Amino acid sequence: MEQKVVFKKMEDVLYAYPKYQNRLKEEQKHLTNVELEKSYRLKELNNQNCYEYKSELEKLEETRDRIYHNIQRYEEILFRIDEALDMVKGHKYYDFIPMKYFNKMSYESIAEKFDINVSSVYKAKNKVLGSLEIHFLAQKLICYWVGIDKY
Numbered sequence: 001m002e003q004k005v006v007f008k009k010m011e012d013v014l015y016a017y018p019k020y021q022n023r024l025k026e027e028q029k030h031l032t033n034v035e036l037e038k039s040y041r042l043k044e045l046n047n048q049n050c051y052e053y054k055s056e057l058e059k060l061e062e063t064r065d066r067i068y069h070n071i072q073r074y075e076e077i078l079f080r081i082d083e084a085l086d087m088v089k090g091h092k093y094y095d096f097i098p099m100k101y102f103n104k105m106s107y108e109s110i111a112e113k114f115d116i117n118v119s120s121v122y123k124a125k126n127k128v129l130g131s132l133e134i135h136f137l138a139q140k141l142i143c144y145w146v147g148i149d150k151y
Contacts, residue, residue, distance in 0.1 A: 007129045009142045014101035017081055024074040031067045084135035091131050093124035100125070 088094055099105045099113065111118045136142045 006133060006142065007126070010129055010132065010136055011101065013081065013136065013141050014097060017078070018102055020074050020077050020081075024071060024078065027067050027070045027074065031064065031071065080139040080141055084132060084139045084141060087135040088128065088131045091128050093128040096121070096124050096128050097132075 085097065093114075095113075096110060099110050100107075105113075107118050107121045111121045114121065114124070116124070133142075
């Protein structure tokens with residue numbers, strides 16, 4: 001896989017990190033709602049216009065289970081990202097990651113913070129992403145597609 005493509009996928013994951021944090025908070029808030037917002041749908045059976053009717057308790061339990069599942073999924077994603085980031089915390093340019101991907105600072109602002117020129121910020125990005133790549137692969141946040149022919 002070409003390095004630019006790998007880094008782009010890594011950047012997509014890093015840019016999404018705050019979104020995952022927000023979704024986790026939203027789901028946790030939904031879980032505390034006693035009524036669970038009463039958003040239910042009846043399930044159609046066998047395409048014969050027959051419906052399965054569920055009690056309010058069953059509907060609440062299904063909704064709660066969906067929310068628990070979402071929470072677990074977001075916690076797992078955040079855990080994997082945090083584990084990968086922890087492995088490069090000592091990197092000279094680690095602070096680039098939160099500045100660029102979580103705080104969405106411009107390259108120019110980052111250059112000012114590091115007291116380097118903008119072209120050096122791009123080099124710093126490549127260095128820190130290069131160090132982070134193996135950990136993203138280990139955490140299965142990105143993967144290489146090997147042996148797949150494109151037709």
